[in-house]
Amino acid sequence: MSGKGSSTFHTDDLKTVCLKLQTSTSTGLTSAVARKRLIVNGKNKMNLPEKPEFRCRKYLRNCFCGLASIIFISIVACFILDHIQQDKLSGLFRYIQENNDFLVAWAFMDLMPMYCTVLRDGRKQIIRSEDVVVGDILMIMYGERIAADVRVFVSHDLEVNNVALTGYSTSVIIIPNISHPNKWISRNVGFACSHVTKGSGRGLVIACGVDSEVGIMARLSMEPRPLTRPRKHMRQVSFYRYTLCAIMCLAFFLSLRMEGPPAPILLDFYVSFTICSSPVYLPTLIFFGLWHTKRQLLKIGCYARNMEAVSTLGLTTVICSNLIGSMTQRAWRVSELLVDGEMLNVQKDFVATNHFFDLIRASILCNHAYVTPGQRGLPKSEHNFDGTDYDKALLKFGSQFVASIEMLRVQFKRLASKSFDAITHLQVSVHSTENVDGETEYHLFIRGHLTEVMDHCSTCYMKADEPKKLIRSVRNSVVKKGSMMDQLGRHTYGFASKVLTADDYMLSLISNGFSYSKKNTYNTFMQTYSYSMCFLGLIAANNPPYPNIISAVDQCRNAGIKLVLLTRADVSFSRAVAKSVGVIGELNETAEDVAKRLRIPITRVERRMITAVTVNMHTMSKQPHHQRWDIEQLLLAHVDVVFNRIAVSQRHLIIDVCLKLGAVVTAIGSSVHDTSAIRCANVGVSESASSNVSQSCADLIVLENNFVTLVKAIAKSRLLFENMKKAVVYALSSNMAHLMIHLFFIVLKMPFRMFLLPSIFIAFFVNLIPALTLFYEPPEIDLMKVKPKVNEDFLINRRMLFVAFITVGLLEACAVGLAFIAYMLFNGFLPGFLLGLSVRWYDDSVNDLVDSYGQEWTRGARLQLEYEITSVTIITLTIMQGVNLVLTKAGRASLLSHGFLNVRLNIAIFYMIGICILFTFLSSPNVLKCLPVDYLPIFLYIFPVAILTIIVESMRRFILRKYGGSWIEEVSYYGCT
Template sequence: MPWHARSVEQTLEELGSGRDGLSTVEALRRLDEFGPNELRKEGDKSPLLIFLHQFKEFLMVLLLIATGISVIVGEFLDAAVIMFIVVVSAFLGFVQEFRASRALDALKRMSAPVASVVRDGEEQKVPAREVVPGDIVLLATGDRAPADGRLIEEYNLKVDQSAFTGESEAVEKDVREIPAETPLADMTNVVFAGTTVIYGRGVAVTFATGMRTEFGKIAHLVQAAEDEHTPLESRMGEIGRKLGLGSLAIVVLVVGLGLLRGEHLLAMFLWGLSLAVAAVPEALPAVVTGALTIGVQRMARRHAIIRKLPAVETLGSTTIICSDKTGTLTKNEMTVRRIWMGEQVISVTGVGYEPIGEFRLNDQSAVKDGGLALLSRIAVLCNDAHLLRDEKGRHHVVGDPTEGALLVMAAKAGHEPEPARIDYPRTGEIPFSSARKRMTTVHRTPADSVLVCMKGAPEVVLQHCTHYWLGGQALFLSDEVRRRILAENEDMASRALRVLGFAYRELPSPHLELTEENVERRLTFVALVGKVDPPREEARAALLRAEDAGIRSVMITGDHKLTAVAVARELGLLKEDDLTLTGTELDGLRDEEFIKQVGDIAVYARVSPEHKLRIVQTLQHTGHVAAMTGDGINDAPALRSAAIGVAMGITGTDVTKEAADMVLADDNFATIVAAVEEGRAIYDNVKKYLAYLLSSNVGEILIVLVAGLVGLPLPLLTTQILWVNLVTDGLPALALGIDPPDPDIMRRPPRPAGESVFTPGVTMLIGLVALLMAAGTLPVFVWKLQATGDVVEARTMAFTLLVMFEMFNAFNCRSEKHSIFAVGPFRNRWLLLAVVSSILLQMAVLYIPFLQDIFRVTALGPDDWLVLILVSSTALIGGEIGKRVLRSTLVPSPTGKNG
């Protein structure tokens, strides 16, 4: 039987405790048995292991083998250059993985530092990590629960569980046992580790500490949730593996043929090394990182902070956004929306805690008459919250959010709380409790009479009323009026409003004895007030834009189903044929049943952290690229498991931010859509520089391979290939990474998760330009070798021609299908600068003596440059012809143009 289903005495007996608490000796014994009350890292890896983990990638292994071969054959400069590339790549991967491993540290910061417990019959302060099962814990306003505990006493206790369950309203606690199947969010007799007392006092007996608490289960889920490989990471890894395996096969072929022809073993090692290095796109990781970094900078200017570089691109391929409700789609600021008073329904405008809005009756601005003044006075006086303004002029509430919403309502009506509290000082109160379901306060008026104010559940408040307010006077409350008030209460509740009733009574005697019988009778009912956590104004437009981009949005919340459905309908998120599901209903579904329904469900309500994780994992299992947004600690495991986790920067907890890939600095849901646009643009540009870099790699392989097969001297040395792949190719590739996006980019559906980056346009450019490079470079190499008999000069021509081919090809790659003249040859000024810089760097290698020695080249004359320019320009001419053929043979893609 779970602890919440047991009585207080059963719980104490089972835990071997009592109201006087444990003895010090027993507490020490249990601390030794159960361990410290703290979160621990599971399978934690040291920084050294994280760094070594980076070397398991296939391309890294290939480069390490190339380093070893360089050392064996005495090419120490080549070995040093390749090893430098390997270490830098490993360091970049280490930084990202090490940052991602810190999620648990934020959870630890949410744990209480000290706890008040009863031991040996006396109250003591002990470090929270020393709390053990069976400890009697004392809780007061402002305290954070150190562990999970069953309440044994409570005095008007209210707990803020919003970061834990996703429900924005404070939870009233009770000591009575509840059914065993009660959902986590409805366990009113349990306090959970990490939640905060905002009102009243309580006493609880601890039944779970450390990793056994619900808090600890979240920590386990955060650590156990696997980081999904992003689409870009997966595709780049696939490309690297294919190139590496292909290069190994070619190396074996060339070396084998050479040895059969009687070639020297050392010479064959050099050929194999050149082929291996030619096949590896060394600049690709740096260019991908550079392009994504530029995307990060753009997003930062739009209030999205990227914590993991691939997140930008992943958003571009997102097919579904799983959004928390509280604080993400809503303000997490309770707001009065509707008032029933004097037989009239008044709507209240404005959102959140800013006291800006008006009272409207029949779509007309309602007069702030005596009725509103009376209601405002009761709402302010029968209230323990405070409405404060920070240094930036923003309002916030200290105390219960529901009471804060009433203060904002009064301020909108022109009645500031503090002056009323000064004029009507409180002389007594009968506090709210879950049993009474009402709060009553007694005040002395300026006329030295007594004012009794009451608020609470409407049906309870009505039981204490004999009159109701109408037109400035108190009229007899007939049974018919009672029925109308209760019917209006039900109507408000059906709109997902949380309703309170308000009443008052004025008495002449200032010496009234404070008892329920004296003050809570013959009251005048004033109004019903309906409150809601309102949707964000900008969220609706953002959801529509996401829908235009072919992205589904789903609400996942710990709140009640009725509330969730109402908010979803107001936002336009819940369509006519969409389904809703609660956590209890989800528990009743087998995996295969859930997989069949998951595509039709738009709202999940009353869910736990485990439910959120199951939802996200199931969506991704069915082929979705899922983004999860959230702000509470309950969102952290699902954020970690989703293809991309998006945390709120203002309302989000540190735990959520650490687990997320991206943080929204302005908590604006619309920023996600801007990130989607940026991600799609980045992916388009990835294809551009992929075509650019791989055409160079394939061209180099063909040049070295054909030369080896026909018995020519090695046309390109390892250091020369590395220079082309890393430096002269790297700058134009980065410039292609910031090409302007297509105008229709947010009218395309998301890319299929398994879609290849090798579209017809990319494949055509790689193959065609690689063939032109080989067909141009090898004849020039042979011509120069025969003309001069100098292999160094011939290699210099081949080396520089390869660079010039790439410069012309950079302009080819600005579009897969469209002519460079159609997209504007000078539109990307960064590309022009990159091309000029690369040519100047190549000239430095050719004409600076110490660089000549490193790269084993010689200076070229004007006639040589004329040949280089004429031959390399065929890359641009060939690319234009190939695109023209492609345009005439391919049907336009339904996702819009690719170029």
């Protein structure tokens, strides 16, 4: 018997369950049955990776793939040429970026206890927790963790804390005879990995391993994750880099068979060209952009555990968020009170009658919250309280109308109390006090759901001083007003009181404080004394949304992001909260709103009338494929959807449906229930006050649990991608010049080549470092008003290549070629004379090469001239890239309107000027293969080309702004709009 049919084991008759599981509450399973069941069902453990990948192997795997493989081939070539310099940082960066998914497995492993005590063959045995099977009788003791999902049938003041599963430290009192179809509400169920905080007991194992609640979460959490955006981008450029490497290798071997320079010179040239043409700096560029954005997110209260998700976040098309907590403050405040049959708004002036003070007194006494110690001397308005959200709201409000909460509670001494019960929906407390005559009085206070409280009442306070009979019309009126509060998203509870007659039987019932070890005491007391109570009124509290939450929701709509809200709350409450946060707008109507407006049954409401929807997942078909189809139709038919009363598997199913529809999903969660959803989504977001498991699964952690922070993070991520495209365009622009050098050297056989180290210098110090400053550029437009382009999500696309290689790249290549020809002309070589000269130029035996004017050049003089040409090339590219850097600041906007507030970019311009000055006078023939430039006016030939570049790019931007949608925009605009 597996645990797969255990959904009703906690509500069925205990004897029937024991018979079905072949066990006994007194003797437990037999060893033979336990061994057989262990073989059939497997061990009580989650299907997690046994051990992580060896770190050294992971590092090597990252260092010898992709771009790193090209660098590795270049390293081998460098050793052949006696050059032992190269950069291997890209693999290290990729290794650092990898999110260690084994942390998730560790988080789940840490939850399970190592050993536990079971009852088998009539005696207690200590076994490993992984050997527990369904049907075992588990001994539950204080201080331990439960090894499997159990149905508790013996409880001695047993309390458990599900903080490891939910993230919220709240003790749950176990009552064996109180059950509910929902395991999380039922009081006779203990979950695997829960902490036992009080008492002891025995439980029947109803689910273990992958069938337990935490096992289901772990199984769903370890499914493969969608590919992150940076990894997609690296795959997109892999074809380019591998193709380029293959072409270079083929060209090298073909060149060996042709007449030309010697093989070592050809090898050095092709290695240099491969390094320059391949975006070897791309991993570093991406890593820096992600790191910079991670720091920016931290400033707004969002910590990025996985840097790759920083980029994916900006592509979000669907946000699956918790309704309560992410969008509301979890800071409950009293908003309305019902006293004397009238509804009072606390934000407005009202008269505080004696009946009002009776209600306030009941709300303070029938309350388990308390003032946090260490606040003596602080004003009442600044006091902090410990307890549940609703209890704290009552105390905060009530403290305004009493002299001291502590003094009131001392005056009314609590004798017995019972916490709020999700089954009976009541909270009860009994107090004693002395009246004006010095006699002891006993007061009973109850609080709970309105209908439950009124069932115990026969009188109520109206305008008169004495209570009046609670007639049906008054009851209906109160229930109607309470229902109206529920529809407004309020937590509403009624209060009632009664002065008890002191007798020995009543005193004996309350003498043990309603101890759960004597479970019949409370039931007997309620049946005997909780009748004919006086209804005091009701208090409604609301959970206000975060400031600017409506603006954030509107931003999501403008940004083309669908909101899918998930909550375990009921339909009416979640609908009201969704309206308060702006998810259901003022002009939108749900099926219930349409039925109410037209005064027709909800079954007659047509789908075309509905503009918003709240879905009760409990009423949805139980078949997964039917649920999947229904969810698909709802997501496609409505802009925003609110799913209520949702189960763990349904949360995962909804996100999976969104992914199958092609959406990029960001999921927000806080508890272990949300772990599978967080892991399934493209970007998983966890709240700061959440369970350790959910934080281990998350890519981002929102430190203030604020949905507004996530929207700001999406804007930052979109800015990252826009600036990253600018940086890539800038860095690729010099490739056309290298291609032109290749054509000069191979096709035209001119003595024009780039050495390896100068090529690396240009790639990193001229292309990479200035490109990093573009990540600090402010946005040109409001990026949250742009729809995400999922189908055009390419880091390098045809428009970027057009700008990098055609409009800017060609001009840079012309500048380099012009500088080369002009400098060679200055040294006596006419352009026509350079054609085919490389064969004799690189021949070491030729020491009398004659130029166009009859001068003879030895091999050493020619090599010195090559070094000077290297300096000229570096300076020319640096000047042109400096101009390009300023132009790349804006994709469409005018540079004057965009501004020059990027201080780092301004510093980069001076940095590039310094490089030009340095190479004008630098002599480094052995390392950088460069010598000082003899003819400085050579650079006057470059400035007209630089001015032409400014004119061409400015005209292109002007056309983009003036004639949107033109063919110029189609072929050259790589921005977001």
